[in-house]
Amino acid sequence: MSQPVFKINRRQSRQIMVGHVPVGGNAPIAVQSMTNTETTDVESTVRQIKALEAVGADIVRVSVPSMEAAEAFGRIKQQVSVPLISDIHFDYKIALRVAELGADCLRINPGNIGREDRVRAVVGSARDRNIPIRIGVNAGSLEKELQKKYGEPTPQALVESAKRHIDILDRLDFQNFKVSLKASDVFMTVLAYRELATQIEQPLHLGITEAGGMRSGSVKSAIGLGMLLAEGIGDTIRVSLAADPAEEIKVGFDILKSLHIRSKGINFIACPSCSRQNFDVISTVNALEARLEDILVPMDVAIIGCVVNGPGEAREADVGLAGGSPNLLYVNGKPDHKVENEQLVAELERVVRAEVDKRLQENANSTSSVSLRVTDGGVTVSPQQDQAVAIQKLTG
Ligand code: SF4
Numbered sequence: 001m002s003q004p005v006f007k008i009n010r011r012q013s014r015q016i017m018v019g020h021v022p023v024g025g026n027a028p029i030a031v032q033s034m035t036n037t038e039t040t041d042v043e044s045t046v047r048q049i050k051a052l053e054a055v056g057a058d059i060v061r062v063s064v065p066s067m068e069a070a071e072a073f074g075r076i077k078q079q080v081s082v083p084l085i086s087d088i089h090f091d092y093k094i095a096l097r098v099a100e101l102g103a104d105c106l107r108i109n110p111g112n113i114g115r116e117d118r119v120r121a122v123v124g125s126a127r128d129r130n131i132p133i134r135i136g137v138n139a140g141s142l143e144k145e146l147q148k149k150y151g152e153p154t155p156q157a158l159v160e161s162a163k164r165h166i167d168i169l170d171r172l173d174f175q176n177f178k179v180s181l182k183a184s185d186v187f188m189t190v191l192a193y194r195e196l197a198t199q200i201e202q203p204l205h206l207g208i209t210e211a212g213g214m215r216s217g218s219v220k221s222a223i224g225l226g227m228l229l230a231e232g233i234g235d236t237i238r239v240s241l242a243a244d245p246a247e248e249i250k251v252g253f254d255i256l257k258s259l260h261i262r263s264k265g266i267n268f269i270a271c272p273s274c275s276r277q278n279f280d281v282i283s284t285v286n287a288l289e290a291r292l293e294d295i296l297v298p299m300d301v302a303i304i305g306c307v308v309n310g311p312g313e314a315r316e317a318d319v320g321l322a323g324g325s326p327n328l329l330y331v332n333g334k335p336d337h338k339v340e341n342e343q344l345v346a347e348l349e350r351v352v353r354a355e356v357d358k359r360l361q362e363n364a365n366s367t368s369s370v371s372l373r374v375t376d377g378g379v380t381v382s383p384q385q386d387q388a389v390a391i392q393k394l395t396g
Helices: 042-054 067-079 092-100 116-129 144-150 155-171 186-197 214-230 245-258 281-291 310-316 341-365 387-394
Strands: 016-018 021-023 030-034 059-063 084-087 105-107 133-138 177-182 236-238 266-270 299-304 319-322 327-331 334-339
Touching: 030 245, 042 059, 042 067, 042 245, 059 067, 067 084, 067 092, 084 092, 092 105, 092 116, 133 155, 144 155, 155 177, 155 186, 177 186, 186 214, 214 245, 236 245, 266 281, 281 299, 281 341, 299 310, 299 341, 310 319, 310 327, 319 341, 327 341, 334 341
Parallel strands: 030 059, 030 236, 059 084, 084 105, 105 133, 133 177, 266 299, 299 319
Antiparallel strands: 016 021, 319 327, 327 334
């Protein structure tokens, strides 16, 4: 594929570790989601976390509203490998317990914990275990004084709220944190993050809160997160959708792919189709998206209905199909073979999987740096690393 025409200059943030996943600095922008099962239902929650991991989640957040949920969190933690953020409101005892039980990050606002000794206890526990804290400011739950001062949620109010929590951590000399400033309004969110990005060095967790359902929420998130990410702001993202959490991960990666920030899985390039199409573009793309969902290796696949744009796009992709008489399949920029309409989906799947296997094999055999297009940093895969590790490295 051709090189991106726009270079994003990423804000340099201090790197923190959420379990084994680095967030900030030059680390790949981590994509996260949150479970929506009852945390006390350990089996369902573990199943959902594993499903999120299967579609590429780097980090998963689990809400822990009670001590019973905290104990369940401990059992969940033992059964999954993806880092888990424990989401806690107010109750410092829950924070202390999940820290003991292996939480990889605590989402708790220091200003909401209450008495100084309690704040010290939580921060001390996080420090002893090297667990970061995520400060999460939300326009819907601003402190009463700030609501009074600003009259309504504003970007300045969000930043001031975050600074209050940050000041508490500063006083305790605790720098191992990240911050989110979420509103459901795109501009309010963008302006708040822009401002805070100039004031602190910690990583920023981006999100548009209560964004909406699958379609409207994806659009809103793509615009808001896209604006910030294009400016180099943001170290981890969560797309909030009133939908299956797995969709949040998929949309998150689609946003990163669109900006050439991070590649994971197939990036489909498809024409909208029209009466010139030589095959049914829409059903072909839908069928392939479903069939190739398990692929994590980054690859561009173009599906174009006719010769107007077909050959040009197909040549630029790793695997491309240009509709025509006959339909022509391109591999790595070169015309490879003809395909009949009836075989299109099966043949495209076969060729893509063969290409994925070839690349994984090449990388497993390689003693030098990865030759694939990995847009989030120089990555080296040694021959000793197995394919699972190779995939992880390739996808950042
Ligand atoms: S590439 Fe061809 S089929 Fe696709 S929208 Fe354009 S003209 Fe129509």
